[in-house]
Amino acid sequence: MCQPYTSPAMMRQARMLQLRTAWRLLPYALRHTTHKPFRSTPQARNATDQLQSAEFRRTAHDMYCEMFLDGYRQATSYRVSRDTGLALVLFMVFIFTFDQEFEHARRLGDPPGYQSVIDTPRVAEIWTALADYLRAFGRDEEILAHLRSTFAKHYDDYCGYVAEASGGAEFAVTLRLVERDSGMTLRTVYEIIRLFNGHRSHPGCARQFFDVGMAGKFLDDIRDMVDDVAAGDPNLLYSLAAENHRERDVLEAAMEKGEPIDLWWWANNCPCTLESFFAHTFRYYDQVLATKLRLSLDICHCLLYSRRYWRTPIRRSPIGAQ
Template structure:
């Protein structure tokens, strides 16, 4: 399922950048998405739980996709950080939560709300970390990025950071703290807020491991653009 959602998200971003239709059916009909769907369908074919999983995914998509399109098609300069954060709730956090629900449905053991909340917070953390690591790539391709949204609210820091956009492709924590201390601290505050809510030791370890690319100054994560990238 992770690969299916990854393919869908990649095609969504391609269509968003090119101005093509973002109708769910059009994105879902893309060849790469259909190939991943076929693999998932073949895996689930012997299991009667596939019907519950299908209904779950359809319900979540119909409820959340229109709002996600509405947010992501807004001009970046007019979009608020609040709207950016809402998009993460629908995208990265939403996927992590649905992932847990699908696993639960497959095993006939629906997860409790407090468990789903842990996965949702982990999805938020994954996106916030991605937005540090992928910052320059996101800027180059016009993708939604929370750190960039925070920078837009601080003109001086935004100007200093964007002055490096043409040449910089990796930045360590020291560079961020020196170049845009206020905006970066706000970004880190969001990370801390969600990390405090993750109390499961395995999930907290997973969240901490996501910070490794930031520490290593790795420029881009070439993986799924949703909650469980790393």
């Protein structure tokens, strides 16, 4: 039986979740819009004073990265240096910009090698700032080696999955791509925290970070679906809809007419696809046991019930955070 995700009872629950999440988010917002603790140290200023990236100026990265630090601490009970924060911010800005350059190059032809993307000016300046910051703490060799090893091991497979999933593919194919993309991105965030602080491996925590990446991408793709399809990009929700022939036809007709497609449209027109989509989403969400790590997902979930959110222009993000 398909569930009424926009029923009055569900909307009341969503409103309560929005209020609780806003209250939990408030300290992060105040801290990073006023004190900017990650950016105020001498090491931070020295590494980033020449950085021109507009993306780096977004305070949202600092807030999410502090959630990641708090979630890691909660999941492992390890002590974590606050200096780790800017390393995460720079990595997330690096991945965001790398993704943009990769997509630009892919649309012009075959995707380039990962080092060619890193060497583009917009990406290279962030990589350099990250390296400089890590060097100030003696962590550059180990962490940069891990990043290079991850690219060398997975990049070719990732390009293959992108090619296979683009233009509309089976859900299983799109899911494999997301595992190599968003799932691995958040798993790498875990590794940066671990390596920066000299901690031993914690497989349970690593898995929770992977699940944050996966659930976040699901929550992101429901908002991005129309734009992704228009651009020929893979999308989890669209690939799920394609498995239900009746609802696929309804969706295709609505997109052809240019109808606004939001959460309420899905609930009224493709309820079974929506139910399946949320079932997959919360299969990952429920594995994130650290509540402070889960906060990043609660934010994404709450936004789906905001009509203003559906009218806001999309920003592409590898972690599912608009």
